Each structure stands twice: as structure tokens, then as C-alpha cells.
Amino acid sequence: MAKVESIPWVQVLVQMVHGPDFSIRGIVRSVDQDNRPRNKVGWTTIGNQVPPTLAGGGVDATEIRVWRDGMRVRIEEPDGTVVLLCDGTTCWRFRPNRDLPLAAPVETLQFRGNGTDLLARRPAAHWVGDDFTHPVGQIATTLFLDRPAWTFELAPPPHKSHPMQMVVDQATGLVLQQRSDGAGLVEEWVELTVGEVFDDALFVWNGAADSAEDERRRQLAEHHDRRAQRLDWFRTHVTAEPLQVAVVADVNVDYVHTFDEHTGAFEASLGRQMITGSLARRPRSSQPWELRWAGPVHRWSTADFDWAVALHDTELPVESLATLQTRLHPGVPVLDPSDGI
Structure with a gap:
């Protein structure tokens, strides 16, 4: 007891x-x-x-x-x-x-x-x-x-x-x-x-x-063999054509990591599901802008700001980038990027 x-x-x-x-x-x-x-x-x-x-x-x-x-x-x-x-x-x-x-x-x-x-x-x-x-x-x-x-x-x-x-x-x-x-x-x-x-x-x-x-090596090889066999079946019985389609993705701002009340600079995360990315701006400058982001970084400038966006693990089509720029600063023209950014 x-x-x-x-x-x-x-x-x-x-x-x-x-x-x-x-x-x-x-x-x-x-x-x-x-x-x-x-x-x-x-x-x-x-x-x-x-x-x-x-x-x-x-x-x-x-x-x-x-x-x-x-x-x-x-x-x-x-x-x-x-x-x-x-x-x-x-x-x-x-x-x-x-x-x-x-x-x-x-x-x-x-x-x-x-x-x-x-x-x-x-x-x-x-x-x-x-x-x-x-x-x-x-x-x-x-x-x-x-x-x-x-x-x-x-x-x-x-x-x-x-x-x-x-x-x-x-x-x-x-x-x-x-x-x-x-x-x-x-x-x-x-x-x-x-x-x-x-x-x-x-x-x-x-x-x-x-x-x-x-x-481990044997099972990994078997896994790759099964994957290749199933892909071959699909290409033979369904199609071997590349399946590339345009996708509408929600890349709304999910979290603002930093912002500056005085200059308007910020850095934020985009998206919450399959497609995610990063978005940032700073006052227009000719100084280098080290962002250390994964994926291709698209940069542009307006009269007042330098902008940057990157989608992780996917490419951002030119048409989609133009739509995003219009949403971010409607009516404000896009200029050539500042030197060094």
C-alpha cells in the first residue's frame, strides 16, 4: 500500500x-x-x-x-x-x-x-x-x-x-x-x-x-525502380506530353516579419498552403540588397521604393508578376531596377 x-x-x-x-x-x-x-x-x-x-x-x-x-x-x-x-x-x-x-x-x-x-x-x-x-x-x-x-x-x-x-x-x-x-x-x-x-x-x-x-540502398533502388515503372506505364497508357498548366495561387501576406513606420520598408511571408514565398520593399537605393531567399528573386523599382518577390519551389510567370505589381502599387509605373539591387 x-x-x-x-x-x-x-x-x-x-x-x-x-x-x-x-x-x-x-x-x-x-x-x-x-x-x-x-x-x-x-x-x-x-x-x-x-x-x-x-x-x-x-x-x-x-x-x-x-x-x-x-x-x-x-x-x-x-x-x-x-x-x-x-x-x-x-x-x-x-x-x-x-x-x-x-x-x-x-x-x-x-x-x-x-x-x-x-x-x-x-x-x-x-x-x-x-x-x-x-x-x-x-x-x-x-x-x-x-x-x-x-x-x-x-x-x-x-x-x-x-x-x-x-x-x-x-x-x-x-x-x-x-x-x-x-x-x-x-x-x-x-x-x-x-x-x-x-x-x-x-x-x-x-x-x-x-x-x-x-x-537501405536495396530498398531505395527498389523504390526508384517502382517509380520509374509506374511513370513508364502512365506515359504509355495515358500521355507522354508535358502537363504544364497555369495555376491561380493564393499568395496573400501571411506574416510581416519586419516593418519600418518611417521609411515604409518591410519584409513578409506569402501564402500558407502549397505555394509560399517572400515579399519585401525598401526606400529606393543604389546599395546592395541582400535578401538570402530561396528561389528566383524578381526585383523592380518605383519612384519611391525597391521591391522584391520570390516564390519558393516554383517560378513566377511574367504575366503573374505584372498582376502582382498592379495589386501592390496600382497606377504607379514600374521603373528599371536600381543599380546593385
């Missing part, structure tokens, strides 16, 4: 962030309100980066068996099927219906899904902001798995409905249980042993493996 005491939040927070660290072994349970496995995640290697190794991802079970000693990790399904090994240098992710595990550097390891985040110590940056970072009410002491622990509730951020309840081990700062009673979600240790010495062989894979970088 929990006992309410006057325990400073900073004491709990320091223990959660800084430890001490011990080796841990046990069983983690993770379920939703219907007692189904929660946070089942996968991965993708499409893109320019080596994908993270997702510990616990794809495990279709409410419990996993885990070992961790520093960056050495072993995760198994309840029947003993290995999900992930990490020897402190390399991680091997074992995938259903694949003969070989996927090997990736330890730096790519992330604890996500199936309760594996209970294996990771949360850094100080995690506790900045309002996303379940502030306790509500007092902190109580309790026993959890026969270990002295603190229990408390964290306030939800404005966009979430229910608070989070947590139980934290006093000796290690390890999160023993986190749950949302309102949402019916629970992640918790159901068995836990702290401080054992593990055999190195528990964390090592000596067989063949696929490289995460090779798989």
Missing part, C-alpha cells in the same frame, strides 16, 4: 535521470485496454539515413523477456525467439520471415514499442516542457515487485485527456510501471532482477547478417 510522504520531486527526477545503472533482467508487459499488445512498431529503410534499430518492434505478444547491461541488450519473445541482440558495438534485429538478421551500429538503437522504453533511462531533456513532465499531488512510497519505489501521477499536456501514473524504483531510478488508467494503457515489469553478471555470449550473434546500410 502506498504511503504518502513529503518527497521532493527533484530527488525523484535526479534518480531517474542519473541512476545509478545496474544490469537488469526480467519480463516486461505492455497492453492496451483490451489486453492486446501495444506500441507494435516496424521500420523502414527508405531515405538517406541508416534506419534506427527498433527494439521490440513487431513483437505480437503482451510480454517480452529482456536483458540489459549498459548498451548490451537481449530481447526475446515469450517462446524464446530472439528479437534483438546488441553487444555494445553492433545490434542485430531478427525479423519474421527473414533468414538473416539486420545488423546496424549501436548508435542507431532506439527503445520503442512493446514496453522496451522501460529499458532506457530518460535524459534530462525529456523532462522539459509539458508532455507528462510535472507531478500532480504528492509523491508516495510503495513496494513494487518487493522493491522500494516511489509512485506519483504526471499531468497531461493540453492536447491529451488523461494523466499518467508512474512507479519508479528508489535504488536505480528505473521506471517499474507507467500506465494511463483513463486510457487503459499499461507498461510494467512483471519480473525484475537487478545486478546480475551476464555471460558475454548472451548478447552476441556470430552468424551471417544483412547490413542495414545495404538494405
Whole structure:
């Protein structure tokens, strides 16, 4: 039974962030309100980066068996099927219906899904902001798995409905249980042993493996091949003609970043949807005008001002530029740009 005491939040927070660290072994349970496995995640290697190794991802079970000693990790399904090994240098992710595990550097390891985040110590940056970072009410002491622990509730951020309840081990700062009673979600240790010495062989894979970088390149090549095949189909069965059309775009001023009451100079952002851009003016001058905008910059002058506009990721047709100039200064003729702008 929990006992309410006057325990400073900073004491709990320091223990959660800084430890001490011990080796841990046990069983983690993770379920939703219907007692189904929660946070089942996968991965993708499409893109320019080596994908993270997702510990616990794809495990279709409410419990996993885990070992961790520093960056050495072993995760198994309840029947003993290995999900992930990490020897402190390399991680091997074992995938259903694949003969070989996927090997990736330890730096790519992330604890996500199936309760594996209970294996990771949360850094100080995690506790900045309002996303379940502030306790509500007092902190109580309790026993959890026969270990002295603190229990408390964290306030939800404005966009979430229910608070989070947590139980934290006093000796290690390890999160023993986190749950949302309102949402019916629970992640918790159901068995836990702290401080054992593990055999190195528990964390090592000596067989063949696929490289995460090779798989990323292979999937990227397959992605490009599929894209080219589908474009070829369209050109063959629909049309190979270029599809260039004029588009009416809303490029109203969205935000005025700077303005000067005395000179009339300003700089603003245009548009809010697919097409965006920048617009600025200054008193007419022959001095250089460094705008550092993306995209082609169109510049012109009137008797009183220098003007500049740019649309991001698209070109502004001559006819559209003329329409824009008329809207900005109706009846005022456009002069040749000032020297240097």
C-alpha cells in the first residue's frame, strides 16, 4: 500500500535521470485496454539515413523477456525467439520471415514499442516542457515487485485527456510501471532482477547478417525502380506530353516579419498552403540588397521604393508578376531596377 510522504520531486527526477545503472533482467508487459499488445512498431529503410534499430518492434505478444547491461541488450519473445541482440558495438534485429538478421551500429538503437522504453533511462531533456513532465499531488512510497519505489501521477499536456501514473524504483531510478488508467494503457515489469553478471555470449550473434546500410540502398533502388515503372506505364497508357498548366495561387501576406513606420520598408511571408514565398520593399537605393531567399528573386523599382518577390519551389510567370505589381502599387509605373539591387 502506498504511503504518502513529503518527497521532493527533484530527488525523484535526479534518480531517474542519473541512476545509478545496474544490469537488469526480467519480463516486461505492455497492453492496451483490451489486453492486446501495444506500441507494435516496424521500420523502414527508405531515405538517406541508416534506419534506427527498433527494439521490440513487431513483437505480437503482451510480454517480452529482456536483458540489459549498459548498451548490451537481449530481447526475446515469450517462446524464446530472439528479437534483438546488441553487444555494445553492433545490434542485430531478427525479423519474421527473414533468414538473416539486420545488423546496424549501436548508435542507431532506439527503445520503442512493446514496453522496451522501460529499458532506457530518460535524459534530462525529456523532462522539459509539458508532455507528462510535472507531478500532480504528492509523491508516495510503495513496494513494487518487493522493491522500494516511489509512485506519483504526471499531468497531461493540453492536447491529451488523461494523466499518467508512474512507479519508479528508489535504488536505480528505473521506471517499474507507467500506465494511463483513463486510457487503459499499461507498461510494467512483471519480473525484475537487478545486478546480475551476464555471460558475454548472451548478447552476441556470430552468424551471417544483412547490413542495414545495404538494405537501405536495396530498398531505395527498389523504390526508384517502382517509380520509374509506374511513370513508364502512365506515359504509355495515358500521355507522354508535358502537363504544364497555369495555376491561380493564393499568395496573400501571411506574416510581416519586419516593418519600418518611417521609411515604409518591410519584409513578409506569402501564402500558407502549397505555394509560399517572400515579399519585401525598401526606400529606393543604389546599395546592395541582400535578401538570402530561396528561389528566383524578381526585383523592380518605383519612384519611391525597391521591391522584391520570390516564390519558393516554383517560378513566377511574367504575366503573374505584372498582376502582382498592379495589386501592390496600382497606377504607379514600374521603373528599371536600381543599380546593385
